[in-house]
Amino acid sequence: MTCICVDAMGGDEPPEVVLDGITKALAADPQLEVLVAGNDDAVTPFCERTERAKPLVTTEVIGMAEHPTEAIRQKRDSSIVRGLAAVRAGEADGFFSAGSTGAIFAAATMGVGRIRGIKRPALASALPGLVGHRTVFLDMGANADVRPEMLVQFAHMGRAYAKVALGVDDAKVALLSNGSEETKGSEKVVEEHQALAAADCGFVGNAEGVDLLTGSFDVIVTDGFSGNVALKSMEGTAKFMFAAIKEEVAHSKRSALGALLLKPAIKRIAHELSGDAYGGAVLLGLKSPVLIGHGATSANAVQSGTLACAAAVRGGLVDKIAQALREQ
Amino acid sequence: MTCICVDAMGGDEPPEVVLDGITKALAADPQLEVLVAGNDDAVTPFCERTERAKPLVTTEVIGMAEHPTEAIRQKRDSSIVRGLAAVRAGEADGFFSAGSTGAIFAAATMGVGRIRGIKRPALASALPGLVGHRTVFLDMGANADVRPEMLVQFAHMGRAYAKVALGVDDAKVALLSNGSEETKGSEKVVEEHQALAAADCGFVGNAEGVDLLTGSFDVIVTDGFSGNVALKSMEGTAKFMFAAIKEEVAHSKRSALGALLLKPAIKRIAHELSGDAYGGAVLLGLKSPVLIGHGATSANAVQSGTLACAAAVRGGLVDKIAQALREQ
Numbered sequence A, B: 001m002t003c004i005c006v007d008a009m010g011g012d013e014p015p016e017v018v019l020d021g022i023t024k025a026l027a028a029d030p031q032l033e034v035l036v037a038g039n040d041d042a043v044t045p046f047c048e049r050t051e052r053a054k055p056l057v058t059t060e061v062i063g064m065a066e067h068p069t070e071a072i073r074q075k076r077d078s079s080i081v082r083g084l085a086a087v088r089a090g091e092a093d094g095f096f097s098a099g100s101t102g103a104i105f106a107a108a109t110m111g112v113g114r115i116r117g118i119k120r121p122a123l124a125s126a127l128p129g130l131v132g133h134r135t136v137f138l139d140m141g142a143n144a145d146v147r148p149e150m151l152v153q154f155a156h157m158g159r160a161y162a163k164v165a166l167g168v169d170d171a172k173v174a175l176l177s178n179g180s181e182e183t184k185g186s187e188k189v190v191e192e193h194q195a196l197a198a199a200d201c202g203f204v205g206n207a208e209g210v211d212l213l214t215g216s217f218d219v220i221v222t223d224g225f226s227g228n229v230a231l232k233s234m235e236g237t238a239k240f241m242f243a244a245i246k247e248e249v250a251h252s253k254r255s256a257l258g259a260l261l262l263k264p265a266i267k268r269i270a271h272e273l274s275g276d277a278y279g280g281a282v283l284l285g286l287k288s289p290v291l292i293g294h295g296a297t298s299a300n301a302v303q304s305g306t307l308a309c310a311a312a313v314r315g316g317l318v319d320k321i322a323q324a325l326r327e328q
Helices: A014-029 A042-050 A070-072 A079-088 A101-111 A146-168 A187-198 A223-253 A253-276 A301-316 A317-325 B015-028 B040-049 B066-076 B079-088 B099-111 B148-166 B189-199 B224-251 B251-272 B299-314 B316-327
Strands: A002-007 A033-038 A051-056 A094-099 A122-128 A135-136 A173-176 A203-207 A218-220 A281-284 A290-292 B002-007 B032-038 B051-059 B095-098 B122-127 B135-138 B173-176 B203-207 B220-222 B281-284 B288-293
Touching: A002 A079, A002 A301, A002 B122, A014 A033, A014 A042, A014 A146, A014 A301, A014 B051, A014 B122, A033 A042, A033 A079, A033 A094, A033 A301, A042 A051, A042 A301, A042 B251, A042 B299, A051 A079, A051 A135, A070 A101, A079 A101, A094 A101, A094 A203, A101 A281, A101 A290, A122 B189, A135 A146, A135 B203, A146 A173, A146 A218, A146 A281, A146 A301, A146 A317, A146 B032, A146 B173, A173 A187, A187 A203, A218 B095, A223 A253, A223 A290, A223 B224, A223 B251, A253 B224, A253 B251, A317 B095, B002 B015, B002 B079, B002 B299, B015 B032, B015 B040, B015 B299, B032 B040, B032 B079, B040 B051, B040 B173, B051 B079, B079 B095, B095 B099, B095 B299, B122 B148, B122 B224, B135 B224, B148 B173, B148 B220, B148 B299, B173 B189, B173 B224, B189 B203, B189 B224, B288 B299
Parallel strands: A002 A033, A002 A094, A033 A051, A094 A290, A135 A218, A173 A203, A173 A218, B002 B032, B002 B095, B032 B051, B095 B288, B135 B220, B173 B203, B173 B220
Antiparallel strands: A122 A135, A122 A281, A281 A290, B122 B135, B122 B281, B281 B288
């Protein structure tokens, strides 16, 4: 049995949506147990009527807009803080929440702890690619300032995740830059390129922003500032395009009919881009797998996040990262 | 009369496409003259049969993939180098090319020269926004490493361009970061925030990547590294979405019909995102307006680039930037 702690209070949706997702995950995976963290009235009745679900009753909720470090300091009895403490105590093997990324990152770094030797945990996601080939992208915003040796660790962590989540052996790693030549980039990025090239971490050279969704590389690493800029720019473009299609629809019957017919396809593309199809984002470098879903979550997203977390536990994600560090 | 030098050899398309664009621009603007730079066989017969078009016969062409500084050093008789020299010599008031951005940037900085006091020219573009409100975005890749005082100059240059190209008075300027709070960002970006806040340049705070296409700010400034990452990420997302729609179409008759009906709308959106609808990118900080079109150009893109360049000349773009610097 693999036990995942799931935060019933995380995200913009009511706990019922998360609980539906847990039900789906349990149905899909008979070897799964879920420790359901949240308010008594939400989690206790659910666990009474659900096999392989145990309640972790908490009294506080950290909102999406709260200041991360203040929130986790003040709300010691929140589902995020207590859920991650349960993981540390061995009551669960991994954690999934659709709650505040900042709060989960802060609570997990303190609560679960880093793998020995890891300087900074990083936030990663498996982006969709044009030919169905996904690219693990990190750091998506956890560390705005990094040193070159941290990028090398990001490469190792990304490779371990590509192996466990995507089944990719010996993943090819690229560095996000503003051109493919090794001399391209800010001074800092040129230094990072040199550090990656000198390490044994599958490094093949620079990638550009346009490569993030082509599946040309297995892993693309960058600092958390550029990672956030890239991710938010992609999100903004997708929003712009969906909104622009809506606007066209309002002005033309032909476009309206076209959009209606294309709706299922467009929904699938939006779902792909949201990241929920593949368990959301993952915090790499911690002693247990911690996965974070999109705030605007759904039962399907909670299901895939919970199952992806269980797969990371069973695939030995943490051991693979620890081993890569030892072999450095 | 306003005279714009247009590079007939620039871009991935044959000179005929550029010449068609020049014809359209001349027809649209009776106060426009064009100095057409390019190979004899392309430009001389065209200028003989076209009113208000004069040839600038050159013998060399700088390709899109050539190393910018080497190319401009070796190809002294190229349309880019000679065209920009003609602008410096006063034979034309501005320059438009759909050629290599790097080569044009290098040749223009040397050939046309910087406005007195400008530390670094920057590459800007007016991005489309959700409510039809455009955002001037710079630096899109000219300077990977910048100092805080350069960002302040970028703010002034962006405001001048917002005034001339978009008619926006007293433009609101934001700094690209990974969060809206002033403490967000890398150490470098936090310093840039402080420098912008201390200057009288319309600064209102941080923007995120998702704000680039919402029209929430008139100007968004960043260093050329992050600017390139953001721009290429947006480009990649648009490509991904168009390709994903195509893929859906291949698998479903319903989607295929929908896509067929939506095609004109999708083409309009792609055109908006390509930047060609509003003259492409502009190099700010030079003594004359220099505009750069997308390499995969069209007659319409050349037309709007040439007209936008003439509008920048007539609107006094260069004087407005010089004045903003004097008033600092």
